[in-house]
Structures are given as structure tokens and as C-alpha cells.
Amino acid sequence: MTATQILTEAITQPSHYQVPEGCALVIFGASGDLTRRKLLPALYALAHDGLLPDQFAVIGFARKEKSHEAFREEMRQAVEQFSRLQPFNAGVWDRLARGFYYVAASFEDPVGYERLRELLVEVDRRHGTGGNRLYYLATPPAAYAAVVARLGASGLVSEVRDGPYDTDPAPETHGCCRIIIEKPFGRDLATALALNAEIHRVFRERQVYRIDHYLGKETVQNILTFRFGNSIFEPLWNRRYIDHIQLLVAEDRGVEGRGGYYDSAGAMRDMLQNHMLQLLSLVAMEPPATFDPDAVRDEKVKVLRAIREVLAADVESATVRAQYISGQLRGKRIAAYADEPGVAAETATETFAALRLEIDNWRWAGVPFYLRTGKALPKRVTEVTIQYRQPPLLLFQHAGHLGHERRDVIQPNRLTLRIQPDEGISLRVGLKPPGPSISLIPARLGFSYREAFGIDPTEAYERLLLDCMLGDSTLFIRRDEVESAWALVTPIVEAWADAGRTGLAYHPAGSWGPKEADRFIEADGRKWVNP
Structure with a gap:
């Protein structure tokens, strides 16, 4: 066949x-x-x-x-x-x-x-x-x-x-x-x-x-099947081969009349504590013994509990928070968040948050996880990027990627799991272009749900409602998952609340975030992956 x-x-x-x-x-x-x-x-x-x-x-x-x-x-x-x-x-x-x-x-x-x-x-x-x-x-x-x-x-x-x-x-x-x-x-x-x-x-x-509707999305579910159903990836899914992992949830709109609600929540509560930590747990979890709901959720909880606590004294160095100001987005002028109806005067609520987390277990020790989310960013996109370690440069030290400012730099392999929109999976590899010289160019090997199956994935709520009727709780969040996630996030939101506007950065609507976020990851010798 x-x-x-x-x-x-x-x-x-x-x-x-x-x-x-x-x-x-x-x-x-x-x-x-x-x-x-x-x-x-x-x-x-x-x-x-x-x-x-x-x-x-x-x-x-x-x-x-x-x-x-x-x-x-x-x-x-x-x-x-x-x-x-x-x-x-x-x-x-x-x-x-x-x-x-x-x-x-x-x-x-x-x-x-x-x-x-x-x-x-x-x-x-x-x-x-x-x-x-x-x-x-x-x-x-x-x-x-x-x-x-x-x-x-x-x-x-x-x-x-x-x-x-x-x-x-x-x-x-x-x-x-x-x-x-x-x-x-x-x-x-x-x-x-x-x-x-x-x-x-x-x-x-x-x-x-x-319910967390992100867990009903096809690509989120495919994280498990992709990892554990393909023998070529799981052996490379650890600190020996992976340099770092980025999770991005970007929205290309402002609060659009929901300022009253959003000002009491902020990016950390609205996105990072739930959707993004759920994605992280699926990416980082150990293989469950079975796909029984509690076996899967047991492994997710283990990951959340293994994340190193961000102490109040470390919040400033481990996080970035920002708020969008007026700017151009999709050809329209967007008002500053502080000028939205329902937003409190002198608001310190973050519309952008970046966070570096470390998981203290055998698989992930030393591999940073960078989480980033924000409103009024250039694109609506949710994706997970697994960046592999730099290959040895002895053989190709004079054959770096074309177009790179340094010819002795080889861009590492990068696996991207696109959750929305245009759900799919892609892998960046280095290939030699036609011609006599030895050089490398980045090329993508990709899979798109729409192109492969000729149809769009089903909506998340379809899967989740049906699972609930059937009594299958695999994709739903257990009590200890909720409490473990809040145990991690609460010290951060409390430290931000105590600091008020001190330490809050700003960025124009339509940009990928504040310069402070760029400096935050560049201090580790890495860069954000922007779609």
C-alpha cells in the first residue's frame, strides 16, 4: 500500500x-x-x-x-x-x-x-x-x-x-x-x-x-505519538543532544475590549500557568507505562514537580515582563494597553512574559526551557522549538551556512512543532547546494496536516467533549497538576506584584517584544526563534 x-x-x-x-x-x-x-x-x-x-x-x-x-x-x-x-x-x-x-x-x-x-x-x-x-x-x-x-x-x-x-x-x-x-x-x-x-x-x-483546549489540538496530541511512536527521535530527546527548548504562544491582537478581565490576569495567569506549562510537561515527560489516563498524567506531574523553583530573589534574572505601547499591527494603529477601556490607571499588568525554567532530572539537567508569550505580537502562532546541539566543527569549519555572517558557524538542527495555525512539524537540516564548493544551506523537511490529509484538523473542543462523554480523562488536568503549576508560578506573580511598575519593560505593538527579552536570552548565548 x-x-x-x-x-x-x-x-x-x-x-x-x-x-x-x-x-x-x-x-x-x-x-x-x-x-x-x-x-x-x-x-x-x-x-x-x-x-x-x-x-x-x-x-x-x-x-x-x-x-x-x-x-x-x-x-x-x-x-x-x-x-x-x-x-x-x-x-x-x-x-x-x-x-x-x-x-x-x-x-x-x-x-x-x-x-x-x-x-x-x-x-x-x-x-x-x-x-x-x-x-x-x-x-x-x-x-x-x-x-x-x-x-x-x-x-x-x-x-x-x-x-x-x-x-x-x-x-x-x-x-x-x-x-x-x-x-x-x-x-x-x-x-x-x-x-x-x-x-x-x-x-x-x-x-x-x-479543560485546557490546547490539549485537544491535533499537534499537541501528536507530541506523544511523535516522540514515543518513532524510534529515531526518542533516543535524541535528552540533554546529551538537545541544547535548549523554546515554547512560544504569540497573539497578533491586543486585549480588544477585554481590558477589565485581562488587567486582573496578565500574561502569566492567562497563558503561561496553564497552556504553556501543559505543553512543557508533554514535551519533557518520561514515557508512560501505558496510555491509561492516570499513567500519562502521573508523568506530567513528575515533570512539573521537577522544575526548579524560581525563588523571589531569582525572579528578576529568570523572567522578563513587559507591556505593549502604541504601534502598527497588521496595517492598523493599535492603542497602548494602558489606554484600553477597563485598564487601571498606572497599570503594572504584563501583556508579555518570558521565563527560563530548568528541570532537575536525569533527562533534562542543564537544558534550559525558554517560555515566551505576549499580546500584540506580529503573528498569531503557537509552536515548540527543540534546538539540538551544535555539530562538531572540525570537518565543516570552513563550510558554514551560506548567508550567515560567520562562515565557520553551522546552524544546528532544529525541530519545530507548530500547534497553530497551519498545524504541522518541520525539521531544519543542513544540506550542500549544487556546485563544486563545500558549503551548507539550511533546508526544511516538513509535514503539514492540511497538505498531508487534505483537511484541516478537527477543533479541540470536539475531541475534548467526546472524551468526557466516554469517560477518558487523559487530556484533562488533574488536581495535582493544577496545584503543581500554581506552586511554580505563584512566587513569580507575587514578586511582580510587589515590584509594581519597577522592572516592567515596554515594546511597540507589532514587535516581537522588548529589547530586554532579547538581552535576556542572548546572555545565555542563544537567540529567540521568531516564525
Whole structure:
């Protein structure tokens, strides 16, 4: 079978996923952007691909008064606008939407939860959902504890054997019960611990699915298969061959009207503590014994706990924080962050952060990990760059790369995992160009999902919603992962808060960050890799 035939068969064969058992999905915050832009388009795509059970229902829960019919129509408009699957398939939608219902109530109102209980009983009878419940908190974080407490007080949470990966014995009941919680999960270690305590008063840990949509992206998942499914890379995935690793999450927009939220978060809380540390743990983890969810998450936690603590005294030398000022971005003039509506006067909130971390274990000792994220940067891109050590220069000391300012410098091999956009993997190697002279030019060996498979990767929420219905928590974040990440980050954000604007750098919108960030990495004899 040719490579083309293998790819074609992989695309056209039915998914290896089993279809979940029937269930009712309750979305708290059903009138928000997350529901409209991500959750409903993901459910529609799953229905389109035949991965939702016939016994399926959705109940929206939000403050605004509306009928079941009005809710269905609003969700239809959202799917027509935001679904990756075009043209819109009315037949698929009609089959899906017949199980859509709505409850109008505040998140604190016990009467609303009583109406929800009655509606769930009716949905079980009408749609055969078997008492299986999936609660999705698409609400502001401030509402998480209230919703969880009301679910418990209303008797809407059952103790169950919760899916095929559950080994903790518990009494059988009429159905499974799980809860999905969006980031941010706390603001620091203390608030994360408190929120976990609130949740565990009602739910067991195996019922809790803390979602980070980055983990649903195809290339993120491919980090594991790429590393452990190909024998040529894993032997080179260690301190003997790797010089350093860079993780970049760049956004090509400012805060765009979200200044009130962002000013209380900043780049460290918004991106680095969750998305970027999750990426780091997947890149750096040891091979799990199996792909059982807890085996994978055990290895991720080991990495997070092995990261050397950044003490308050070391924050200045191990980090850079900055804020964008007015500049040109994509042909438009962008206002300074400090001038955005909702941003506090004399704000010290960072919109750019760079951090050097070291992992104290046998695989990574001495290999720095450089993490960088920011808003109003030139491109929207997320990628991981593994830079290998410089090759010996004895043989090629006079045959450096063409175009390099020094002819005796050979550019090292560099492996790039592009998470978004244009998901793919590339490897930079040195090749001799045609001609009599011995010289090297950098060339890329690349793989693109779009070019290889002829289709775009599925949306992250499609994979994650389906996994939750199936009871597979591999790509969700466990309690100890959250707490380990916050234990690392909290001393940094506290030191920045104590320093205020002292030490805060600035850079124009549309640039790759402040000069202080360049000097930060150049002091180690390295340079940032800008796409």
C-alpha cells in the first residue's frame, strides 16, 4: 500500500472512537461566547460525523429569559456562523436540536436547580439519556463554587462508577455524572487549593474534568505519538543532544475590549500557568507505562514537580515582563494597553512574559526551557522549538551556512512543532547546494496536516467533549497538576506584584517584544526563534 493510499484510508475510515452512551449535557452560561463559538459548533461537528448517540440532549442554563424554541434558534445561528463544517447541514442540525432545552435562572437560585432537576427527569424519559449527566461550567470563574454547591444541594450529583477508566469502587446508580471546568482554575496556589476543596465537597476527583483546549489540538496530541511512536527521535530527546527548548504562544491582537478581565490576569495567569506549562510537561515527560489516563498524567506531574523553583530573589534574572505601547499591527494603529477601556490607571499588568525554567532530572539537567508569550505580537502562532546541539566543527569549519555572517558557524538542527495555525512539524537540516564548493544551506523537511490529509484538523473542543462523554480523562488536568503549576508560578506573580511598575519593560505593538527579552536570552548565548 502506498503512502497516499494509507493516508486516504486513515481519513475515510470511520473514527476509531466508540459512540458514547446517551447523556444529557447541561451548559451553565449557555448565553455566552464560549457556548456559541466553540461548544455548539463542536457538538454539531460530532453529530455530523456520527459520533453522538441518538439518546442525547442539551440543556442551556443562564439568566436571560427565553423559550426552548428561542434557544434552539439562537444556537442554530451560532453554528451557521462559527462551524468549521460548511455548508450548513440542516438535516444534521434538526436531529441534534430536537433534544435542546433551556432553563432561565441565576447560578445562585435554588428554584432554578429544582426546575433543572424536573427537566432532566423529563429528558431521560423523552430521549432515553439514562440518567447520565455532564455539567459544563461555561461561566465566569467567580460562579464556579456557587454552581457546584447548588448542584450538590439539589441532589443533582450522584456517586457512580464513572466510566471504563475508573478503578475506585463506588456504588452503582442510575447513571454517570461528570463536570467540566474551564480555565482559569484559581488565581494563585491558595485560590486553586480553595476551589479544589469546594469542588471535592460535591464531586469525586474522577468526576472532575478540568479543560485546557490546547490539549485537544491535533499537534499537541501528536507530541506523544511523535516522540514515543518513532524510534529515531526518542533516543535524541535528552540533554546529551538537545541544547535548549523554546515554547512560544504569540497573539497578533491586543486585549480588544477585554481590558477589565485581562488587567486582573496578565500574561502569566492567562497563558503561561496553564497552556504553556501543559505543553512543557508533554514535551519533557518520561514515557508512560501505558496510555491509561492516570499513567500519562502521573508523568506530567513528575515533570512539573521537577522544575526548579524560581525563588523571589531569582525572579528578576529568570523572567522578563513587559507591556505593549502604541504601534502598527497588521496595517492598523493599535492603542497602548494602558489606554484600553477597563485598564487601571498606572497599570503594572504584563501583556508579555518570558521565563527560563530548568528541570532537575536525569533527562533534562542543564537544558534550559525558554517560555515566551505576549499580546500584540506580529503573528498569531503557537509552536515548540527543540534546538539540538551544535555539530562538531572540525570537518565543516570552513563550510558554514551560506548567508550567515560567520562562515565557520553551522546552524544546528532544529525541530519545530507548530500547534497553530497551519498545524504541522518541520525539521531544519543542513544540506550542500549544487556546485563544486563545500558549503551548507539550511533546508526544511516538513509535514503539514492540511497538505498531508487534505483537511484541516478537527477543533479541540470536539475531541475534548467526546472524551468526557466516554469517560477518558487523559487530556484533562488533574488536581495535582493544577496545584503543581500554581506552586511554580505563584512566587513569580507575587514578586511582580510587589515590584509594581519597577522592572516592567515596554515594546511597540507589532514587535516581537522588548529589547530586554532579547538581552535576556542572548546572555545565555542563544537567540529567540521568531516564525
